[in-house]
Amino acid sequence: MTKAVEEIQRHTIAVLVDNESGVLARVIGLFSGRGYNIESLTVAEVDSHDKLSRITIVTSGTAMIIEQIKNQLRRLVPVHKVHDLTIEGPHVARELALIKVVAGGEKRVESLRIADIFRARAIDSTNESFVFEVVGSTEKVDAFINLMEPLGLADVSRTGVVAIARGPNPI
Amino acid sequence: MAHHDTLTGAEILLKALVDQGVEVIFGYPGGAVLPIYDELFKQNRLRHVLVRHEQAAVHAAEGYARSTGKVGCVLVTSGPGATNAVTGLADALCDSVPLVCLTGQVPTHLIGNDAFQEADITGITRPCTKHNYLVKDVADLARTVHEAFHVARSGRPGPVLVDLPKDVIQNKGEYQAPSKVKSKYKPQVKGDLKAIEKAVEMIAHAKRPIFYVGGGVVNSGPAACQLLTQFVRMTGYPCTLTLMGLGAFPGSDPLFLGMLGMHGTVEANMAMHDCDLMINIGARFDDRVTGRVNGFSPNSKKIHVDIDPSSINKNVVVDLSVVGDCAHVLEDMIKVWKAKQCRVNEKALKEWWKAIDEWRAMDCLAFENSNKLIKPQYAIQRIYELTRHRNPYICTEVGQHQMWAAQHLKFDLPHHWLTSGGLGTMGYGMPAAMGVQMAHPEALVIDIAGESSIQMNIQEIATLVQHRLPVKVVILNNQYMGMVRQWQELIHGGRYSESHMNHHPDFVKLAEAFGAVGLRAEKPSEVDGVIKEMMAVDRPVIVEMRTDASENVFPMIMPGMAHNEMVLGPEDKSRDKSGSEEDGMVLV
Ligand SMILES: Cc1cc2nc3c(=O)[nH]c(=O)nc-3n(C[C@H](O)[C@H](O)[C@H](O)COP(=O)(O)OP(=O)(O)OC[C@H]3O[C@@H](n4cnc5c(N)ncnc54)[C@H](O)[C@@H]3O)c2cc1C
Ligand SMILES: Cc1ncc(C[n+]2csc(CCOP(=O)(O)OP(=O)(O)O)c2C)c(N)n1
Ligand SMILES: [Mg+2]
Numbered sequence: 001m002t003k004a005v006e007e008i009q010r011h012t013i014a015v016l017v018d019n020e021s022g023v024l025a026r027v028i029g030l031f032s033g034r035g036y037n038i039e040s041l042t043v044a045e046v047d048s049h050d051k052l053s054r055i056t057i058v059t060s061g062t063a064m065i066i067e068q069i070k071n072q073l074r075r076l077v078p079v080h081k082v083h084d085l086t087i088e089g090p091h092v093a094r095e096l097a098l099i100k101v102v103a104g105g106e107k108r109v110e111s112l113r114i115a116d117i118f119r120a121r122a123i124d125s126t127n128e129s130f131v132f133e134v135v136g137s138t139e140k141v142d143a144f145i146n147l148m149e150p151l152g153l154a155d156v157s158r159t160g161v162v163a164i165a166r167g168p169n170p171i
Numbered sequence: 172m173a174h175h176d177t178l179t180g181a182e183i184l185l186k187a188l189v190d191q192g193v194e195v196i197f198g199y200p201g202g203a204v205l206p207i208y209d210e211l212f213k214q215n216r217l218r219h220v221l222v223r224h225e226q227a228a229v230h231a232a233e234g235y236a237r238s239t240g241k242v243g244c245v246l247v248t249s250g251p252g253a254t255n256a257v258t259g260l261a262d263a264l265c266d267s268v269p270l271v272c273l274t275g276q277v278p279t280h281l282i283g284n285d286a287f288q289e290a291d292i293t294g295i296t297r298p299c300t301k302h303n304y305l306v307k308d309v310a311d312l313a314r315t316v317h318e319a320f321h322v323a324r325s326g327r328p329g330p331v332l333v334d335l336p337k338d339v340i341q342n343k344g345e346y347q348a349p350s351k352v353k354s355k356y357k358p359q360v361k362g363d364l365k366a367i368e369k370a371v372e373m374i375a376h377a378k379r380p381i382f383y384v385g386g387g388v389v390n391s392g393p394a395a396c397q398l399l400t401q402f403v404r405m406t407g408y409p410c411t412l413t414l415m416g417l418g419a420f421p422g423s424d425p426l427f428l429g430m431l432g433m434h435g436t437v438e439a440n441m442a443m444h445d446c447d448l449m450i451n452i453g454a455r456f457d458d459r460v461t462g463r464v465n466g467f468s469p470n471s472k473k474i475h476v477d478i479d480p481s482s483i484n485k486n487v488v489v490d491l492s493v494v495g496d497c498a499h500v501l502e503d504m505i506k507v508w509k510a511k512q513c514r515v516n517e518k519a520l521k522e523w524w525k526a527i528d529e530w531r532a533m534d535c536l537a538f539e540n541s542n543k544l545i546k547p548q549y550a551i552q553r554i555y556e557l558t559r560h561r562n563p564y565i566c567t568e569v570g571q572h573q574m575w576a577a578q579h580l581k582f583d584l585p586h587h588w589l590t591s592g593g594l595g596t597m598g599y600g601m602p603a604a605m606g607v608q609m610a611h612p613e614a615l616v617i618d619i620a621g622e623s624s625i626q627m628n629i630q631e632i633a634t635l636v637q638h639r640l641p642v643k644v645v646i647l648n649n650q651y652m653g654m655v656r657q658w659q660e661l662i663h664g665g666r667y668s669e670s671h672m673n674h675h676p677d678f679v680k681l682a683e684a685f686g687a688v689g690l691r692a693e694k695p696s697e698v699d700g701v702i703k704e705m706m707a708v709d710r711p712v713i714v715e716m717r718t719d720a721s722e723n724v725f726p727m728i729m730p731g732m733a734h735n736e737m738v739l740g741p742e743d744k745s746r747d748k749s750g751s752e753e754d755g756m757v758l759v
Contacts, residue, residue: 021305026297033298064484071481077302077322077356 010039010060011086012093012163013070014171018078019045019053026076027055036061036069040095040138040160052080056162058138083171085163093163097141102129103152111151118144129154180309180340181210184273187316189216190349191271193244195235195609196220197228201248203275203288206340220609220638223630225252227602229259229330230628233268234606237589238564240392242269242323243606249275250288253334254295258596260330261299265593266415267390269328271319272300278338279307293334301329307336309344317352326358327479328390358478362495362503370450370474370491371507377448378519379526380408383431386415386592387453387477388497389585395498396420396585399452402505406515409527411439413454414577415592422581428527429536432460433728434574437737438530440726443468444734445526451475453497456486457593466733476500535726535739536578544719545695547572547647551579554617554645557702562587563615564607568600568624571653574724576619595758598627601644605631608640615643615706622648622675622715632685635711643705643712646678649720657723661738662730682713690714 017023024043031038039058046054059069066084073082085091099120101111104127111130115122120134134144138161145156165171178186184207188196197220200208211219222228225247232243247256253274263270277286293303302322304315312335319331374380382403388395396419403410403426410420411431420427429436431443443449449471454460461467464486473489475482476497483492493500507513538548551572565580566589567573573590582588589607591599600618608616618625625646635642655670682689688708692701698716705712726737 022293022297025294029297064488067484068481071479071483075479075481080355 006062008060008062009066009086010058011066011084012091012161013057013059013073014081014083014085014163015055015057015073015079016081016171017053017055017076018080019051020078023053023078024055026078027057027073030072030076031059031069034068034072036065042160042162056160058161081171083165085165088165090166091163092166093137093161094135095138095141095159095161096133096135097145097156097158098123099132099134099145099148099153100129100155101132101148101152102154104128107151111148114144114147114151120144178343178346179206179210180312180335180342180344181206183309183312183344183346184316184335184340185210185214185217186346187313187349188244191317191320192241193217196244196246197222197231197235197606198246199225199228199248199252201250201252201275201288203249203277203337204246204252204273204335204340206337207246207273207275207335218609219246220605220634222602222605222634224628225255226259226598227605227628227631227634229256229263229270229272230596230599230602231606231609232270232272233259233263233266233599234566234589234603235610236268236270236606237389237603238586238607239610240586242271242320245270245272247272247274248288249277249292250290253292254290257296257299258594260296260332262591262594262596262599263330264299264301266591267328267386268330269323270330271316271323272330272332274332274334276305276334276336279336280338282336292332296332299330300332301327303332303334305334305336306339309339309342312339312344313347314352317347317349318354318356321354322356325356327387359494360478360496360499362476362493362500364503366491366493367500367503368507370476370493371504371511371513373448373472373474373491374406374450374504375508375511375513375515377408378516379442379446379523380406380448380450381428381442381446382408382410382420383413383443383449383451383454384410384416384419385413385452385454387455388419389416389453391453391497393585395453395496395501398498398501398505400424402501402508405505405508407520408450408515409442409524411435411443413457413460413592414590416454417577417588418582418585419453421583423583428531430577432457433462434578434724434726436578437533437535437726437739438527440728440734440737441530442527446471449473451477451489452501453477455482458486461486462728462736463731463733466736468734533739538722540695541719542695545692545698545716547575547649547718547722548579549695550645550647550698550716550718551575551619553698553702554619555580557699558615558617558706561615561706563617564589564604564611566590566600566604566607566616566618568618568620568627569595569597569654570621570624571649571657571722571724572619572621572647574654578724597621597624601625601631601635601642602628604642604644605634605638605640608642609638616641618642618644620644620646621653622646622650622678623652623672626676629681632682632687632711632713636686639710641709641711643714645705645714645716647718648675648678648715649718649722650675651720653720653722654724660723661727678713678715687711687713692716
């Protein structure tokens with residue numbers, strides 16, 4: 001096998017499933033049972049009529065492992081569609097994070113200034129704290145959190161990645 | 172519509188089973204399923220086989236399913252009834268056996284309360300079933316049962332569990348016929364024609380080809396086995412079968428090289444190693460077959476036909492894959508072969524067979540017979556010779572006896588060989604034989620057993636006696652967990668840690684205590700006699716043959732080694748070298 005095949009790569013996979021009890025446990029159990037990575041996983045119902053949920057999974061592995069992951073997902077009975085957004089063409093991926101910063105004086109002002117640069121909104125504020133809402137790529141959210149760290153970062157809640165293909169076609 | 176709600180859940184369930192073609196249920200009652208047992212009592216379309224342990228119910232259903240091609244059906248109670256069934260479900264998943272297992276559950280309002288005999292069986296069995304359901308409303312019951320059967324038998328078959336809370340089977344609801352239920356589960360059965368054409372072209376141009384065929388062809392059914400046989404014979408190429416594939420191609424055909432893999436023949440393994448084209452039909456490159464993956468058939472192109480895309484490129488990267496049912500794909504391959512008037516490369520093929528015949532001439536399954544001790548291989552050969560005219564169904568337990576049976580029996584018909592391959596479950600054979608005998612009352616059904624394995628489900632002799640199932644169990648008693656002892660001898664310096672049982676029951680008396688017939692052979696000269704006697708009796712028979720305790724199974728590919736590095740027998744010095752445990756077959 002060549003080096004390229006052995007290389008570990010990150011993939012974002014969109015999975016359309018029946019929104020029934022146990023389906024998330026099946027997906028997560030598949031990853032833990034077979035030793036695959038989950039970097040992030042998000043899920044919510046996207047079609048209330050047909051009762052479908054969309055799961056976005058960010059995972060990593062060799063090309064052979066990624067192929068296995070997709071085939072194993074397709075094998076689950078309540079799974080209808082599996083799309084590897086990373087290889088199927090351009091896509092957009094976003095995360096939302098809520099970030100609590102506890103600070104006063106200079107640091108408080110500085111956190112607001114940086115939030116402005118990141119187009120993060122303060123959605124809660126007290127005399128000693130802010131909760132910022134930031135949306136963007138994982139890298140952007142990471143960068144924002146890193147900058148908040150010395151300014152009084154107190155709490156972080158992230159959604160994980162949601163992603164969708166660019167252009168007119170649905171999955 | 173209230174006036175339709177005339178049936179209880181239990182009545183709906185039984186109606187659904189009948190409509191799904193179920194004739195026999197293997198089961199064991201308990202509180203949570205009493206309403207179902209009450210309905211069973213009132214009817215006579217469904218027969219019920221009362222096992223002595225729920226694990227055996229599942230293996231029996233496996234035996235029934237694998238010998239008929241139908242879906243096997245199991246009914247057990249909640250809690251311990253359901254957890255006892257887990258090993259059987261895991262076994263059926265590994266070997267792709269279609270089953271529906273119905274489990275009782277505490278009433279819906281008690282679920283999650285640690286109620287009496289509550290177990291989260293859908294949680295427990297999620298990784299060891301193909302799919303499972305918890306029915307929360309009687310309105311969903313009929314649909315769910317129909318879908319469960321559909322999922323069990325479609326695509327790559329497997330076990331499906333349906334958990335039935337007690338209130339759901341007691342409440343009243345409406346029945347829906349199978350025709351009213353549409354399932355979204357539709358695996359691909361037709362193979363891509365372009366890929367098939369490419370495959371046929373590769374097959375026609377091969378110089379050193381081999382068909383490597385597995386359980387998928389048996390799963391697919393008798394038609395697939397016939398098409399495979401036809402195609403292999405059209406090409407004149409050699410064919411090897413996995414443990415699960417035995418019977419898919421006639422064992423007595425000269426094109427058959429025997430089983431491959433860890434205990435496969437020299438000719439099969441060497442041909443796999445040296446081939447230039449491997450045609451895998453319905454086999455899954457199991458680690459018992461490949462040996463060390465980076466030494467596996469290093470110079471061949473590989474074609475893989477499989478209904479399950481996740482089997483493809485899982486262990487071994489292939490050059491061409493066709494996703495589809497074997498029967499459909501083989502049919503298309505034959506059509507394309509004929510349409511294109513393909514011809515094989517006769518000259519190259521002749522050379523190839525010459526090489527194969529040289530490997531064959533090594534006669535790797537030969538053994539030194541004895542007139543004092545019963546050699547296990549001899550016992551199996553005698554069973555074969557004396558029973559073959561009755562086309563017996565052969566089940567096995569797990570261990571050395573299983574491997575000798577695979578090596579020395581020839582199967583000309585599919586669905587007559589039942590063994591636990593993927594999970595390797597000791598205690599599989601006798602209950603599986605029960606299931607086979609239920610499906611084929613007139614047939615000769617034999618379980619070839621080891622004295623250790625048989626004790627894992629020995630209680631089932633009572634089931635055989637109660638249901639008048641004349642199964643023949645032949646125990647090859649070598650006093651050891653022979654397969655474990657063999658590994659300890661060859662890999663662990665002869666330290667026989669806990670592989671010797673210094674006490675065994677008197678199997679003859681044991682058989683009699685259960686109401687079965689017990690027979691024993693202690694010398695080679697007695698072997699034929701007990702086999703004939705066992706066949707003459709129309710009752711369950713337990714035969715104990717005292718066999719040579721020191722015999723090992725050869726050839727053997729040691730853990731971490733490749734196909735061309737087989738150990739051929741006790742004198743073979745290469746037996747001392749065993750490769751890295753990480754990259755090979757590491758489990759007994
Ligand atoms: C003690 C012991 C020793 C063993 N030694 C050996 C040995 O030496 N050699 C050996 O071969 N095995 C051996 N085994 C068995 C081994 O562990 C595996 O169970 C076996 O090799 C798997 O067989 P298979 O590849 O045919 O796959 P199966 O488990 O039969 O799987 C079938 C494959 O076919 C596919 N399939 C199913 N239905 C269809 C269909 N309709 N159409 C197309 N494809 C389909 C499935 O998706 C799957 O990929 C041993 C087991 C034990 C317990
Ligand atoms: C349930 C279970 N436990 C343990 C094992 C590991 N194991 C594989 S073969 C074997 C020994 C089988 O002994 P026996 O039935 O006497 O058969 P023999 O090898 O002697 O022919 C054991 C313990 C297994 N396969 N299944
Ligand atoms: Mg033994």
